[in-house]
Amino acid sequence: MNALTYVHEAIKRHIGEGAVCIDATAGRGYDTAFLCEIAGKSGSVTAFDVQSEAIESTRALLSERGLSARLILSSHEHMEEYAEGESVDLIVFNLGYLPRGDHSVYTRFDSTKKAIEAGLGLLKSGGLMCVSIYYGGDSGYEEKEALLPWLKQLDDSRYQVLATFFYNWKKDPPIPVLIYKL
Numbered sequence: 001m002n003a004l005t006y007v008h009e010a011i012k013r014h015i016g017e018g019a020v021c022i023d024a025t026a027g028r029g030y031d032t033a034f035l036c037e038i039a040g041k042s043g044s045v046t047a048f049d050v051q052s053e054a055i056e057s058t059r060a061l062l063s064e065r066g067l068s069a070r071l072i073l074s075s076h077e078h079m080e081e082y083a084e085g086e087s088v089d090l091i092v093f094n095l096g097y098l099p100r101g102d103h104s105v106y107t108r109f110d111s112t113k114k115a116i117e118a119g120l121g122l123l124k125s126g127g128l129m130c131v132s133i134y135y136g137g138d139s140g141y142e143e144k145e146a147l148l149p150w151l152k153q154l155d156d157s158r159y160q161v162l163a164t165f166f167y168n169w170k171k172d173p174p175i176p177v178l179i180y181k182l
Contacts, residue, residue: 003174006164007130008034010178011090014128015039019089022122023047023069024076024115025107028099029058031092036067045069046083048076051105076115080122088122095143096134106139109146116151120159120181129179136172144175151177158182 015021017040023032026047035045047069049055055073062069072082076093093115095107119129131151135144151161160180166173 003132003164003166003176007092007132007176007178010128010130010176011035011092012038015043015090018042020083020087021045022079022083022088022091022119024079024091024093024119025049025095026054026058026071027094028054029061031094032058032069032071033061033065033067035090035092036062036065036069046072046079048072048074048079050075051102075111077111077118079115080118083122085121086124088119089124089127091119091123091127091129093129093131094134095132095147096140103138107143109143109150112143112147113150116179120154120179123181125181127181129181131177131179133175133177135174140172148175151179154179 015038019039020043021035021039023035023045026032026049032045032047039045047058052073055071058071095112123129133144133147135141154161160182162178164176
């Protein structure tokens with residue numbers, strides 16, 4: 001079991017054909033493709049990234065697999081401009097930097113917080129948000145240290161927040177966080 005498997009299993013249990021999904025951090029496109037496959041032709045996926053390299057990588061992967069999604073070259077903090085309130089079944093975040101990309105460009109707490117707040121407003125009742133916190137090396141510690149206490153204070157009458165720690169892993173294992181909208 002690793003963070004990716006853990007999150008993908010939660011997603012598969014939560015959504016299916018016809019789901020409306022947002023990939024808040026498209027990256028290399030693997031989660032976008034995964035969501036497209038699960039949501040199927042009757043569902044929809046919108047993916048965001050601030051780097052054109054990520055959008056092009058995602059576009060190429062989707063094309064190779066015969067899938068389609070709406071790709072937006074913009075920060076995830078603007079996602080509410082692209083979906084109606086309480087219309088989304090699932091939102092996925094992979095925080096950190098673009099794999100095999102420029103490590104000086106990475107997610108930061110201020111924009112991530114705005115994006116999560118926007119996303120919580122977009123989620124349907126019963127919707128799921130998956131936030132995988134990748135940190136370590138040269139980035140991500142500040143975001144992790146600000147994000148975890150902030151997530152802890154989310155209203156427990158509206159959201160259930162589950163943070164999973166790979167407690168005995170060495171170095172800086174990712175932290176998958178599942179947020180269910182009640």
